Amino acid sequence: LAKITQPISMDSYEGQEVNITCSHNNIATNDYITWYQQFPSQGPRFIIQGYKTKVTNEVASLFIPADRKSSTLSLPRVSLSDTAVYYCLVGALNTGNQFYFGTGTSLTVIP
Amino acid sequence: NAGVTQTPKFQVLKTGQSMTLQCAQDMNHNSMYWYRQDPGMGLRLIYYSASEGTTDKGEVPNGYNVSRLNKREFSLRLESAAPSQTSVYFCASSETGQSYEQYFGPGTRLTVT
Numbered sequence: 001l002a003k004i005t006q007p008i009s010m011d012s013y014e015g016q017e018v019n020i021t022c023s024h025n026n027i028a029t030n031d032y033i034t035w036y037q038q039f040p041s042q043g044p045r046f047i048i049q050g051y052k053t054k055v056t057n058e059v060a061s062l063f064i065p066a067d068r069k070s071s072t073l074s075l076p077r078v079s080l081s082d083t084a085v086y087y088c089l090v091g092a093l094n095t096g097n098q099f100y101f102g103t104g105t106s107l108t109v110i111p
Numbered sequence: 112n113a114g115v116t117q118t119p120k121f122q123v124l125k126t127g128q129s130m131t132l133q134c135a136q137d138m139n140h141n142s143m144y145w146y147r148q149d150p151g152m153g154l155r156l157i158y159y160s161a162s163e164g165t166t167d168k169g170e171v172p173n174g175y176n177v178s179r180l181n182k183r184e185f186s187l188r189l190e191s192a193a194p195s196q197t198s199v200y201f202c203a204s205s206e207t208g209q210s211y212e213q214y215f216g217p218g219t220r221l222t223v224t
Contacts, residue, residue: 043201043203044154049212057122087153098170101153
């Protein structure tokens with residue numbers, strides 16, 4: 001799987017919706033897409049996971065187009081506590097393939 | 112319920128020294144993972160254990176060995192540390208190898224001089 005790329009950084013005002021993209025052009029048929037949040041000096045924390053179309057949970061939505069070569073994490077109405085680094089992970093360990101993290105997007109929420 | 116614990120939190124080694132990073136989880140998870148995180152490079156998988164008794168190489172296994180001691184514990188050993196192994200090391204676990212929700216430990220910050 002080729003390198004998985006994300007924008008390096010993003011800024012947003014409190015209360016706005018934030019969309020963070022991940023590019024994974026060589027995604028395999030069995031690969032899933034997972035997003036994690038990481039605060040400084042902590043391990044990543046799971047946000048959401050999907051395979052295709054749209055997935056929504058209580059904190060985020062994940063949009064995956066039909067060709068699955070990219071994905072978008074959507075955070076509704078961000079707050080200051082959402083300031084963190086966001087990583088996408090692509091892969092399917094159970095098939096014998098490995099999985100890879102993206103380069104990460106540093107989100108800063110501005111009051 | 113402590114989740115995933117790692118010891119030590121910090122370590123400084125001289126080139127050529129060896130050490131073992133310890134990881135334990137109390138969630139009865141089957142799969143465990145070791146990652147390293149370097150500035151600007153995200154997290155890279157070193158080794159993983161899909162289930163007790165099995166281990167497999169990840170993206171960057173050279174210079175490391177692992178042991179799945181039992182279902183709870185998964186250790187990472189550096190036999191002869193090199194400055195290129197200076198990094199933050201994270202252990203993680205998941206319910207199964209098919210579960211993409213991994214739970215991460217707090218990390219070990221290792222410096223090799």
